[in-house]
Amino acid sequence: MLQGKTILLGISGGIAAYKAATICSRLTQAGAKVRVIMTESATKFIAPITLQVLSRHSVxxxxxxxxxxxxxxxxxxxxSADLVLVAPATANILGKMANGLADDFLSTTLLAATAQVIVxxxxxxxxxxxxxxxxxxxxxxxxxVRFVEPGTGLLACGYVGKGRLAEPEEIVFAVEQWFASRTELAGKRVLVTAGGTVERLDPVRYLTNDSSGKMGFALAEAAANRGADVTLIAARTTAPPIEGVKLVRVESAEQMLEAVLERYDSADLVIKAAAVADYQPVAQAxxxxxxxxxxxxxxxxxxxDILKTLGERKTHQFLVGFxxxxxxxxxxxxxxxARKNCDLVVANDVSRDGAGFNGDTNVVEVFGEEGLIESLPxxxxxxxxxxxxxxxxxRMREKAAKEAAE
Structure with a gap:
C-alpha cells in the first residue's frame, strides 16, 4: 500500500519526538520513501543522524x-510528497500552520505543500x-487537514490527561488507511444532490429553505477523493465548486428530478443530501x-418526491437519503x-446547535434496516x-457480498 509513496515526516520539538524514529522505521519498512524534516527544537530531543539512518535520506x-x-x-x-505527516505536532507548529506562518523549513514546506496533511x-x-x-x-x-487523536495517559510533565502522542502503530495505520481509501470507489459512479431548491412565485420572488449545500459538497469531494467518478447536482448553494467533480446546476425540485433521473441508471451510489421543497406554487406569475x-x-x-421515486426505480444502486x-x-x-427504499438514512436534528442549516458543522445519526448504526458528535x-x-x-461491500452469496 505504501510501496513507492513519498511521505514527508515533519518532527517538531516535543518530548514525543523520540517516537518519530519508530514511525520513520515502520513507514520505510512498508516501502515508503520517507523524507524527514526536523525543527531546531526537535533536534534537542533526538539526533538528526538517527532519522537519516532510518530513512536512508538526508534530513x-x-x-x-x-x-x-x-x-x-x-x-x-x-x-514530491504524496502525503505530509507531522508527528509529533506541537501547539507551536499547529499555530504556524493555522495562521500561515513560515519561519523554518517545516512550516515553509507545509505552506507550499498541496498533498494531504495528517497531523x-x-x-x-x-x-x-x-x-x-x-x-x-x-x-x-x-x-x-486530518488528525490522529492523541492518547490519554501520564504525560512527561507529570499530568495525566489527553495530549500524549498516539502510538506509532496507530499513526502508521492512519497513513495506510488514508492511502487505501483513495481507491475505495475507483470505477464507481457517484451521484450527489445538494442545496435548497428554489420554487418561483414570480421573476423576483421564490420559496426556498436555509440549506447551504455544504454537506452535499463535502460528500461529493470525499467521494472524489476515494477515486469515484462524481456528479454533483446542486440547487441554491453557498459552497464553492470542487475540482474534479462534474457540477450540474438546477433551480427547482422539478429540474433536480429531471437531472437525477437522467443519470440514475448508470449510478452505483446515490446520496440525496439536497433540501428539496415539498411544495411549489400552482402557478408562477x-x-x-x-x-x-x-x-x-x-x-x-x-x-x-425524488427520493421515493429513486427508491421505487432502484435496481443495483446503493441509495442514501437525508x-x-x-x-x-x-x-x-x-x-x-422503509417508505423510500433507502439503504441508509442520515438524520440530523436541525434545531440543535451546530447541526442546523448554513453552518460548517453537523451532528448526525446513521440508520440502516436494523436501526441506529452510528452516532457522530x-x-x-x-x-x-x-x-x-x-x-x-x-455497507456497499456487505451488500455486494450478501447478494453474491444468494
Missing part, C-alpha cells in the same frame, strides 16, 4: 541549506484544551406580483428508510463526510 533542517542548486529545497520537498498532536493536557489550540485545530480541519392592501393567497401543490428533523429523529428516519462537515463515506463503502 532537512535549515531553510537555507540548499544542497542542490537546480531546485529550491522546501519547494522540491513539498512537490498527530502531542502536548500538555492544558495546552491541548486551550481555546487557541482548539481554534487552530478546527481551522486546520476545515482546510482538510409572468411578471412581478404588485403589492396591495389585501391579503395575498398563494396556492401550493406537492412536488414529486432526513432533517426537529423531533422524533429515530422514528422519522426509520420511517423514511459535532464535527466539521468535511469530517462528517469522510466518516459517512467510510460507513457507506463498508
Amino acid at each position: 532537512y533542517l535549515d531553510t537555507f541549506d540548499e544542497f542542490d542548486p537546480s531546485v529550491v529545497a522546501h519547494i522540491d520537498a513539498a512537490d 498527530a498532536p502531542a502536548m500538555n493536557v492544558h495546552m491541548y484544551a486551550h481555546p487557541a489550540v482548539e481554534r487552530n485545530m478546527r481551522l486546520l480541519a476545515e482546510r482538510g 409572468a411578471a412581478k406580483i404588485k403589492k396591495s392592501d389585501e391579503r395575498l393567497v398563494i396556492e401550493l401543490e406537492r412536488t414529486t 432526513a432533517a428533523e426537529t423531533e422524533q429523529l429515530a422514528q422519522y428516519a426509520m420511517d423514511k428508510l 459535532m464535527l466539521h462537515k468535511r469530517e462528517v463526510a469522510e466518516r459517512l463515506l467510510s460507513r457507506i463503502v463498508l
